[in-house]
Amino acid sequence: MEILHAIVLGIVQGLSEFLPISSSGHLELTRWLFGWDALDEDLETAFDVAVHLGTLVGAIAYLRRDVGMYVTAGFGPLRGRPLGTEGKIAWFLVASAVPAGIAGVALKDQIADFDRIWMIAVMLIVFGLLLLVADRLPERKELEAFRLRDALAMGVGQALALQPGVSRSGATLTVSRFLGYERDAAARLVFLMSLPIIAGAGVFALADASIPSDFWPPFLWGMAASALTGYVAVWGTLKLVRSRTFAPFVVYRIVVGVAVLLILTAGWR
Numbered sequence: 001m002e003i004l005h006a007i008v009l010g011i012v013q014g015l016s017e018f019l020p021i022s023s024s025g026h027l028e029l030t031r032w033l034f035g036w037d038a039l040d041e042d043l044e045t046a047f048d049v050a051v052h053l054g055t056l057v058g059a060i061a062y063l064r065r066d067v068g069m070y071v072t073a074g075f076g077p078l079r080g081r082p083l084g085t086e087g088k089i090a091w092f093l094v095a096s097a098v099p100a101g102i103a104g105v106a107l108k109d110q111i112a113d114f115d116r117i118w119m120i121a122v123m124l125i126v127f128g129l130l131l132l133v134a135d136r137l138p139e140r141k142e143l144e145a146f147r148l149r150d151a152l153a154m155g156v157g158q159a160l161a162l163q164p165g166v167s168r169s170g171a172t173l174t175v176s177r178f179l180g181y182e183r184d185a186a187a188r189l190v191f192l193m194s195l196p197i198i199a200g201a202g203v204f205a206l207a208d209a210s211i212p213s214d215f216w217p218p219f220l221w222g223m224a225a226s227a228l229t230g231y232v233a234v235w236g237t238l239k240l241v242r243s244r245t246f247a248p249f250v251v252y253r254i255v256v257g258v259a260v261l262l263i264l265t266a267g268w269r
């Protein structure tokens with residue numbers, strides 16, 4: 001695997017993981033458009049997990065104050081402190097990973113069949129339209145209103161993102177907006193709840209991975225690129241949603257989805 005390819009894929013992963021546009025879908029589309037099929041299925045999966053973990057590092061770096069606050073509050077009872085609002089939110093964020101974790105284990109053998117290009121394009125369009133509908137609903141809830149039922153509902157949205165093109169952040173943002181959360185609160189919750197699921201999936205996948213020594217340089221370059229761009233994506237998204245809707249992402253998803261379907265129909269790729 002060439003280092004340049006790894007860096008490009010790392011940038012794609014980092015930018016698209018926290019934008020509601022599907023990182024796994026964009027990784028597959030990038031490989032498909034450029035014909036980057038040099039890796040076998042196991043190594044490709046290992047690389048995708050590696051750049052996801054790189055993005056995790058970038059997100060934690062940006063959200064370090066939130067992460068520190070919720071971790072401290074969540075384990076407060078161990079130091080004799082009551083479990084306050086922040087502590088409850090911390091454990092609700094952990095609980096949100098359960099639906100996707102169960103689905104990932106149950107569908108482990110089928111996940112490799114989810115990356116059909118036409119399906120990715122269709123999911124980009126369909127879930128883009130769902131996000132548009134949800135984003136037009138009134139904003140009624142702040143982050144402090146987060147409850148277990150909301151966490152599990154958003155967790156189901158994360159589980160849907162096993163299908164490339166759906167987007168983990170896109171599906172959970174859609175659910176959170178249907179639940180009435182403000183855009184800023186929804187985005188912050190989505191980013192925070194993605195951390196345990198990305199970490200868990202990474203550990204689970206890499207435990208079975210065998211990476212040849214000559215593949216470590218591109219893997220590490222890809223992780224570095226995804227970490228840097230993941231940091232930028234979190235910063236940019238949180239800044240954007242304070243004054244804008246999610247409409248630009250909806251338009252982007254539909255344009256990309258339609259373009260991919262046209263390329264497939266015309267036989268250009």
